[in-house]
Amino acid sequence: xxxxxxxxxxxxxxxxxxxxxxxxxxxxxxxxxxxxxxxxxxxxxxxxxxxxxxxxxxxxxxxxxxxxxxxxxxxxxxxxxxxxxxxxxxxxxxxxxxxxxxxxxxxxxxxxxxxxxxxxxxxxxxxxxxxxxxxxxxxxxxxxxxxxxxxxxxxxxxxxx
Amino acid sequence: xxxxxxxxxxxxxxxxxxxxxxxxxxxxxxxxxxxxxxxxxxxxxxxxxxxxxxxxxxxxxxxxxxxxxxxxxxxxxxxxxxxxxxxxxxxxxxxxxxxxxxxxxxxxxxxxxxxxxxxxxxxxxxxxxxxxxxxxxxxxxxxxxxxxxxxxxxxxxxxxxxxxxxxxxxxxxxxxxxxxxxxxxxxxxxxxxxxxxxxxxxxxxxxxxxxxxxxxxxxxxxxxxxxxxxxxxxxxxxxxxxxxxxxxxxxxxxxxxxxxxxxxxxxxxxxxxxxxxxxxxxxxxxxxxxxxxxxxxxxxxxxxxxxxxxxxxxxxxxxxxxxxxxxxxxxxxxxxxxxxxxxxxxxxxxxxxxxxxxxxxxxxxxxxxxxxxxxxxxxxxxxxxxxxxxxxxxxxxxxxxxxxxxxxxxxxxxxxxxxxxxxxxxxxxxxxxxxxxxxxxxxxxxxxxxxxxxxxxxxxxxxxxxxxxxxxxxxxxxxxxxxxxxxxxxxxxxxxxxxxxxxxxxxxxxxxxxxxxxxxxxxxxxxxxxxxxxxxxxxxxxxxxxxxxxxxxxxxxxxxxxxxxxxxxxxxxxxxxxxxxxxxxxxxxxxxxxxxxxxxxxxxxxxxxxxxxxxxxxxxxxxxxxxxxxxxxxxxxxxxxxxxxxxxxxxxxxxxxxxxxxxxxxxxxxxxxxxxxxxxxxxxxxxxxxxxxxxxxxxxxxxxxxxxxxxxxxxxxxxxxxxxxxxxxxxxxxxxxxxxxxxxxxxxxxxxxxx
Ligand code: FES
Ligand code: FES
Numbered sequence: 001x002x003x004x005x006x007x008x009x010x011x012x013x014x015x016x017x018x019x020x021x022x023x024x025x026x027x028x029x030x031x032x033x034x035x036x037x038x039x040x041x042x043x044x045x046x047x048x049x050x051x052x053x054x055x056x057x058x059x060x061x062x063x064x065x066x067x068x069x070x071x072x073x074x075x076x077x078x079x080x081x082x083x084x085x086x087x088x089x090x091x092x093x094x095x096x097x098x099x100x101x102x103x104x105x106x107x108x109x110x111x112x113x114x115x116x117x118x119x120x121x122x123x124x125x126x127x128x129x130x131x132x133x134x135x136x137x138x139x140x141x142x143x144x145x146x147x148x149x150x151x152x153x154x155x156x157x158x159x160x161x
Numbered sequence: 162x163x164x165x166x167x168x169x170x171x172x173x174x175x176x177x178x179x180x181x182x183x184x185x186x187x188x189x190x191x192x193x194x195x196x197x198x199x200x201x202x203x204x205x206x207x208x209x210x211x212x213x214x215x216x217x218x219x220x221x222x223x224x225x226x227x228x229x230x231x232x233x234x235x236x237x238x239x240x241x242x243x244x245x246x247x248x249x250x251x252x253x254x255x256x257x258x259x260x261x262x263x264x265x266x267x268x269x270x271x272x273x274x275x276x277x278x279x280x281x282x283x284x285x286x287x288x289x290x291x292x293x294x295x296x297x298x299x300x301x302x303x304x305x306x307x308x309x310x311x312x313x314x315x316x317x318x319x320x321x322x323x324x325x326x327x328x329x330x331x332x333x334x335x336x337x338x339x340x341x342x343x344x345x346x347x348x349x350x351x352x353x354x355x356x357x358x359x360x361x362x363x364x365x366x367x368x369x370x371x372x373x374x375x376x377x378x379x380x381x382x383x384x385x386x387x388x389x390x391x392x393x394x395x396x397x398x399x400x401x402x403x404x405x406x407x408x409x410x411x412x413x414x415x416x417x418x419x420x421x422x423x424x425x426x427x428x429x430x431x432x433x434x435x436x437x438x439x440x441x442x443x444x445x446x447x448x449x450x451x452x453x454x455x456x457x458x459x460x461x462x463x464x465x466x467x468x469x470x471x472x473x474x475x476x477x478x479x480x481x482x483x484x485x486x487x488x489x490x491x492x493x494x495x496x497x498x499x500x501x502x503x504x505x506x507x508x509x510x511x512x513x514x515x516x517x518x519x520x521x522x523x524x525x526x527x528x529x530x531x532x533x534x535x536x537x538x539x540x541x542x543x544x545x546x547x548x549x550x551x552x553x554x555x556x557x558x559x560x561x562x563x564x565x566x567x568x569x570x571x572x573x574x575x576x577x578x579x580x581x582x583x584x585x586x587x588x589x590x591x592x593x594x595x596x597x598x599x600x601x602x603x604x605x606x607x608x609x610x611x612x613x614x615x616x617x618x619x620x621x622x623x624x625x626x627x628x629x630x631x632x633x634x635x636x637x638x639x640x641x642x643x644x645x646x647x648x649x650x651x652x653x654x655x656x657x658x659x660x661x662x663x664x665x666x667x668x669x670x671x672x673x674x675x676x677x678x679x680x681x682x683x684x685x686x687x688x689x690x691x692x693x694x695x696x697x698x699x700x701x702x703x704x705x706x707x708x709x710x711x712x713x714x715x716x717x718x719x720x721x722x723x724x725x726x727x728x729x730x731x732x733x734x735x736x737x738x739x740x741x742x743x744x745x746x747x748x749x750x751x752x753x754x755x756x757x758x759x760x761x762x763x764x765x766x767x768x769x770x771x772x773x774x775x776x777x778x779x780x781x782x783x784x785x786x787x788x789x790x791x792x793x794x795x796x797x798x799x800x801x802x803x804x805x806x807x808x809x810x811x812x813x814x815x816x817x818x819x820x821x822x823x824x825x826x827x828x829x830x831x832x833x834x835x836x837x838x839x840x841x842x843x844x845x846x847x848x849x850x851x852x853x854x855x856x857x858x859x860x861x862x863x864x865x866x867x868x869x870x871x872x873x874x875x876x877x878x879x880x881x882x883x884x885x886x887x888x889x890x891x892x893x894x895x896x897x898x899x900x901x902x903x904x905x906x907x908x909x910x911x912x913x914x915x916x
């Protein structure tokens with residue numbers, strides 16, 4: 001099946017069986033290895049991407065459902081030298097140790113910050129509850145995301161004034 | 162004119178600063194390449210492993226479905242293995258089972274194919290004919306040796322530690338007398354269960370052969386373990402083996418010894434097929450086949466004065482090694498060395514026994530035997546306090562080792578003993594004493610309580626281990642006054658690269674950005690010893706510091722007045738060719754360890770920690786939630802305080818998971834729950850907020866002003882602190898992990914029945 005969809009702002013095409021996983025499309029023909037496979041069954045969140053702005057586990061999304069839609073993976077958030085504030089905070093405040101959960105965490109956090117610019121620690125924990133991390137104990141991930149929210153708010157305020 | 166030397170001296174030191182980790186940008190952009198992110202090599206095949214699926218038996222035959230097209234499938238069996246041993250401590254584990262099957266997930270046949278779907282069909286077309294034999298799954302059954310499954314009587318190892326009265330008489334008589342003479346005697350038994358490391362990146366490896374020899378790259382902690390395993394299995398010369406670490410998504414011990422086996426499997430398939438082969442475990446296979454934390458059982462009898470002064474300790478620890486020895490003797494050794502806890506005992510007898518069972522070999526997991534015995538001793542001290550009518554925290558403080566005291570192995574603590582300060586900080590932050598005195602708070606069906614654990618963990622290899630290991634590090638001078646560190650120590654998330662760069666930058670007096678760390682590849686780096694045992698910063702970091710200093714001094718010696726470090730370095734390189742400093746670790750001369758008597762300086766130094774957990778127990782469902790977790794750790798010197806806290810918190814949460822929700826469920830040797838859906842690790846909502854304090858009691862031989870190893874430390878205290886808090890909240894005494902709602906409910910029924 002031919003699928004045409006936007007990936008990180010760019011129109012892309014793949015030709016795969018309709019039940020092939022979005023995760024395999026990203027990591028295979030699309031060459032985007034940011035999303036990882038930690039479990040392959042919707043439990044760990046390492047494969048998370050935004051699908052039309054909503055965080056989904058790409059290991060559970062058939063590519064056939066992606067036609068005409070818009071996907072954002074961690075690669076779409078920013079790049080080395082142009083880190084988004086969220087990415088920068090994650091690196092600076094101890095949110096990434098081994099880093100394998102980080103792409104999924106960033107996607108979950110990005111989705112949160114897009115709808116809630118002033119989250120509480122509990123909001124953050126709820127938003128990332130589907131993303132497992134075995135390294136950090138989550139404390140520094142939560143702090144990283146709160147820092148990013150604060151920075152984004154400050155820069156928005158700066159822009160508005 | 163700027164005085165170059167001055168400029169270097171006024172350069173901001175980076176030790177103690179939270180610099181951005183060197184791999185941070187790659188990890189937040191998806192740019193970091195873990196093994197399965199490496200693009201396929203030309204002609205690459207996928208590999209798969211056919212496993213026994215019988216816990217014990219004799220392999221009679223392997224049948225390959227004749228109707229299946231095997232033409233493009235590579236098949237490897239034991240017959241294809243040049244030397245069928247996984248090189249480690251004892252030669253008992255085969256690379257592929259040839260005849261004997263000793264656990265459910267024993268690898269028997271390897272398959273490789275370029276087409277993943279066909280590989281799955283090939284897997285289904287292999288049938289193993291195994292004649293079952295009676296299997297042993299229980300430690301005590303194994304010790305009874307009615308069915309012999311390993312060696313002569315199933316016992317792999319024994320250790321005995323004695324001190325004081327017990328020194329004169331190795332039987333139990335002397336310690337029994339010492340305990341009987343005490344005013345108060347307390348007895349108890351304690352046990353711990355399996356734990357899966359559950360690094361979020363499953364194990365995986367890619368191997369290939371070329372004219373240079375055998376290559377493997379993948380997710381691993383110890384490249385030189387894999388190197389040694391290849392040397393043995395393929396009878397290769399050291400320079401024909403090239404093992405490289407890929408970015409590794411967590412290890413916690415789970416990628417210490419097991420990757421050797423996967424790498425061997427991939428290399429066997431690669432050799433036979435003549436193509437590169439990639440083996441990536443899926444989660445189920447990873448949980449089923451790879452190593453776990455050793456289950457344990459401990460029996461303790463102790464004597465103390467009525468005022469709570471501890472006197473005599475008798476303890477027996479049994480650990481379940483699983484089907485093969487792997488690293489179990491070392492795990493058991495660490496377990497017994499930490500078994501007396503951080504307390505002062507005059508008379509000690511600690512016995513350790515490691516037995517085999519027909520379960521997959523248990524192996525390295527953060528803490529390495531110590532969390533098991535510290536669970537036992539901390540719960541036991543809670544029992545002593547209960548009997549004396551004292552608060553457990555006060556009892557622990559009263560008996561904690563201080564400088565000049567001797568440990569269970571008769572080691573005199575020579576300094577860097579920050580335990581007391583840790584307790585003060587954690588107790589103060591949590592208001593522990595007042596809240597304990599106030600008793601639990603019960604609101605409707607929710608009861609809240611507080612509990613503590615106090616513990617120390619040795620840094621580096623045990624006793625004479627480091628002396629035998631001779632870990633090495635090289636630092637090279639690069640153009641522009643830059644330094645590159647070459648070491649076999651791997652960054653598996655804990656931040657090794659960053660911390661090494663900090664150590665070297667300050668040692669050499671150059672900017673942090675001017676230090677890089679080479680990819681650990683056995684071809685290019687010296688063997689620094691394995692990345693285990695809380696030794697990377699403390700032991701390897703110390704030689705990184707020396708090597709960087711030595712090299713910088715060489716540049717400095719040739720520096721002309723007014724010349725920059727970079728210019729002097731470049732001139733030195735031009736004049737004298739490549740410059741590098743290779744330094745070998747030497748433990749402090751006073752480290753004196755008797756391996757036969759298990760006596761002396763077990764570790765050069767210990768890191769300390771005090772945890773206080775606050776829990777809420779739902780009295781209807783018996784679910785336990787950890788509401789708060791305060792801890793203070795004596796780390797010697799925090800080179801990167803933020804990452805240091807991150808290590809402590811991550812380790813504490815693993816301990817909390819072990820205590821409350823993580824349980825490997827077995828049925829006749831098979832794991833019933835090999836999935837993330839039913840092997841439950843804590844999520845962000847299950848995790849408490851962590852408040853972590855760093856205490857610095859410098860270790861004189863530690864790098865950068867006295868850093869100590871802390872990687873394993875936090876794994877030791879979470880479980881007993883949580884159990885003590887549950888006891889405070891509910892009165893329920895649980896001495897056997899895990900504290901699942903079912904267990905608590907059973908304990909509650911018992912206590913109700915008792916009333
Ligand atoms: S890989 Fe998709 S949720 Fe784990
Ligand atoms: S940083 Fe390793 S799993 Fe989260």
